[in-house]
Amino acid sequence: MILAEIDWSSFLSSVFVFDDYGELFVLVRNSLWAGAVLGLVGGVVGTFVMMRDLAFAVHGIAELSFAGAAAALLIGADVITGSLVGSVLAALIMGFTGLHAREGNSFVGVLMPFGLGLGILFLSLYEGRSSNKFSLLTGQIVSVSSLQLTSMVVLSVLVLAVLVAVWRPLTFASTDPFVARAKGLPVRGLSILFMVLLGVSVALSVQIVGALLVLALLITPAAAAMNLTSSPGRTVVLSVLFAELAMVGGILLALGGNIPISPYVTTISFALWLVSRVVRAVRERSASYRRAVTATATTTTPRGAVAADGTGAATASSTPAP
Amino acid sequence: MQPATPRTGPAGPGPQNDAAAPATAADAAPAISLRDAELAFGDRVLWSGLNLDVAPGEYLAVLGANGTGKTSFLKVLLGLLPLTSGTVSVAGTRPRVAAAHVGYVPQQRGFPARTPLRAKDLVAQGVDGHRWGVRLHPRRVNRRVAELLERVGATEYADAPVGLLSGGEQQRLRVAQALAADPSVMLCDEALLSLDLHHQHVVSELVHEQRERHGSTVVFVTHDVNPIIDHVDRILYLANGSFRIGTPDEVLRSDVLSQLYGTDIEVLRSNGRILVAGRSDSTHHTDSPEEIIP
Ligand SMILES: Nc1ncnc2c1ncn2[C@@H]1O[C@H](COP(=O)(O)OP(=O)(O)O)[C@@H](O)[C@H]1O
Ligand SMILES: [Mg+2]
Numbered sequence: 001m002i003l004a005e006i007d008w009s010s011f012l013s014s015v016f017v018f019d020d021y022g023e024l025f026v027l028v029r030n031s032l033w034a035g036a037v038l039g040l041v042g043g044v045v046g047t048f049v050m051m052r053d054l055a056f057a058v059h060g061i062a063e064l065s066f067a068g069a070a071a072a073l074l075i076g077a078d079v080i081t082g083s084l085v086g087s088v089l090a091a092l093i094m095g096f097t098g099l100h101a102r103e104g105n106s107f108v109g110v111l112m113p114f115g116l117g118l119g120i121l122f123l124s125l126y127e128g129r130s131s132n133k134f135s136l137l138t139g140q141i142v143s144v145s146s147l148q149l150t151s152m153v154v155l156s157v158l159v160l161a162v163l164v165a166v167w168r169p170l171t172f173a174s175t176d177p178f179v180a181r182a183k184g185l186p187v188r189g190l191s192i193l194f195m196v197l198l199g200v201s202v203a204l205s206v207q208i209v210g211a212l213l214v215l216a217l218l219i220t221p222a223a224a225a226m227n228l229t230s231s232p233g234r235t236v237v238l239s240v241l242f243a244e245l246a247m248v249g250g251i252l253l254a255l256g257g258n259i260p261i262s263p264y265v266t267t268i269s270f271a272l273w274l275v276s277r278v279v280r281a282v283r284e285r286s287a288s289y290r291r292a293v294t295a296t297a298t299t300t301t302p303r304g305a306v307a308a309d310g311t312g313a314a315t316a317s318s319t320p321a322p
Numbered sequence: 323m324q325p326a327t328p329r330t331g332p333a334g335p336g337p338q339n340d341a342a343a344p345a346t347a348a349d350a351a352p353a354i355s356l357r358d359a360e361l362a363f364g365d366r367v368l369w370s371g372l373n374l375d376v377a378p379g380e381y382l383a384v385l386g387a388n389g390t391g392k393t394s395f396l397k398v399l400l401g402l403l404p405l406t407s408g409t410v411s412v413a414g415t416r417p418r419v420a421a422a423h424v425g426y427v428p429q430q431r432g433f434p435a436r437t438p439l440r441a442k443d444l445v446a447q448g449v450d451g452h453r454w455g456v457r458l459h460p461r462r463v464n465r466r467v468a469e470l471l472e473r474v475g476a477t478e479y480a481d482a483p484v485g486l487l488s489g490g491e492q493q494r495l496r497v498a499q500a501l502a503a504d505p506s507v508m509l510c511d512e513a514l515l516s517l518d519l520h521h522q523h524v525v526s527e528l529v530h531e532q533r534e535r536h537g538s539t540v541v542f543v544t545h546d547v548n549p550i551i552d553h554v555d556r557i558l559y560l561a562n563g564s565f566r567i568g569t570p571d572e573v574l575r576s577d578v579l580s581q582l583y584g585t586d587i588e589v590l591r592s593n594g595r596i597l598v599a600g601r602s603d604s605t606h607h608t609d610s611p612e613e614i615i616p
């Protein structure tokens with residue numbers, strides 16, 4: 001009789017566990033996919049962020065994305081939409097005010113605390129289960145609904161498709177803007193377009209790693225990649241690889257406990273960067289390919305060119321010299 | 323500090339103000355054509371009344387002290403800066419439209435050390451960097467890049483990060499990048515600045531070679547005309563909001579430049595080199611004090 005009872009309850013619990021497991025599996029599968037997609041977007045977008053020297057802007061956008069999400073929460077709108085609106089708006093403001101100017105950074109510095117303050121205000125006004133359900137600042141515990149995943153995949157595909165379409169001009173405009181403009185490329189238009197893509201990417205990342213830690217996804221992997229190579233192609237591949245390691249690895253590790261994903265992601269990301277930095281330092285010390293390169297270069301003369309004779313006044317000038 | 327003295331045009335007579343291109347190319351449409359062109363920032367006129375036809379294959383040197391509007395002149399030809407008045411055409415069309423056929427060597431500015439570009443990537447950007455999408459035929463591009471690197475003698479550092487290259491090396495790459503489009507017009511802005519004599523020679527030979535081989539028109543902005551003096555057909559000399567146009571022998575003369583500067587200027591020649599200097603007893607006012615060697 002007792003035996004029968006135990007059997008019954010263990011049967012029940014095993015059913016429940018099975019149910020739980022199935023549910024958990026769906027959630028984990030979703031967040032793993034979300035992580036993989038984000039890793040891809042973050043790795044690719046991050047490369048351009050580094051090329052364009054926009055690290056600080058990413059942080060600013062993330063804070064406004066947070067404010068947007070919190071505002072959406074307050075008025076009962078969709079949080080993802082809120083965070084998208086916040087970050088794209090911030091990105092557009094930065095894009096139009098021109099970030100390459102020196103005042104760009106101070107502008108971001110002004111915008112950032114404002115966004116963060118707004119977000120905290122909205123969150124504190126909101127009386128729902130904000131702390132349980134959303135960790136907009138520090139990232140979510142593993143739970144990505146199928147709807148959330150779908151919207152993320154759609155937006156990610158969109159960002160990547162646009163990036164592929166403008167790949168060469170954007171690279172040109174990011175690394176050599178003045179010549180790109182002389183070549184007839186719409187450098188300003190590309191810059192604004194990229195800011196929109198960046199805004200969308202930040203909004204996506206905020207949902208998983210949180211506003212405060214977006215840099216770990218959008219900067220660190222690309223920075224690590226750039227420590228290892230200066231080939232643009234290899235930079236992108238390594239950056240994506242590192243971002244994937246951080247995201248997927250972070251999610252798998254986070255499964256064990258109640259800690260949010262973000263500490264795992266940021267730690268892996270940082271560790272990868274640290275390794276890359278050490279590799280770079282070792283390479284620079286031992287190989288010092290810079291010196292080797294310049295040493296060979298000065299001895300070469302292009303076809304048809306003759307060595308300068310060196311006669312005459314080296315200071316001779318055809319305009320009254322300064 | 324600089325007086326805003328709008329001038330209606332270059333003062334003084336002389337063949338140097340004649341806009342006509344050399345007779346050899348008189349029937350060919352000019353590669354560059356400016357009509358009554360004026361460029362001013364606010365009420366500061368850099369130059370006005372500029373009429374200039376540069377024939378295909380002609381080599382024009384643009385000389386002048388700092389701030390006289392040499393870079394701005396190139397920006398006008400690139401369509402990056404609108405004229406205040408007058409018209410400009412490049413390759414028979416609007417500068418922006420012609421941009422694809424223009425090779426541009428910018429005034430030197432280094433790349434940040436960690437720019438994710440190698441020497442060959444910089445040149446490749448000149449080949450197809452302006453095309454949309456991703457590179458679909460890397461082999462064809464690589465071949466072209468290798469060819470260009472060979473031409474400027476940069477093959478040895480093809481894989482080196484651009485941020486780590488010296489000024490002279492970067493400048494050779496800039497020339498290779500500009501040559502990539504097989505340009506009908508080459509615009510070079512202080513392309514020899516801060517290069518040693520050897521590299522000055524190398525770079526100016528490369529530009530000259532492009533003109534010889536492909537009949538490209540060259541507009542070469544420079545402080546110092548000596549490294550290119552053998553190649554130059556005509557000179558556009560900017561000073562004091564005014565200008566002179568003519569062959570080197572017509573423009574680089576003490577009387578012409580003295581009139582242009584409004585002060586005593588001496589043009590000295592030694593060993594085939596040209597030195598332009600102000601006289602120390604000059605009390606005349608000029609654009610900026612550092613223009614004249616005391
Ligand atoms: N966009 C601009 N707005 C106002 N002034 C300008 C602008 N661009 C150039 N200038 C001024 O025009 C002058 C000529 O500049 P520039 O063409 O660069 O001279 P150069 O190349 O001969 O040294 C300089 O005094 C510069 O300050
Ligand atoms: Mg200049």
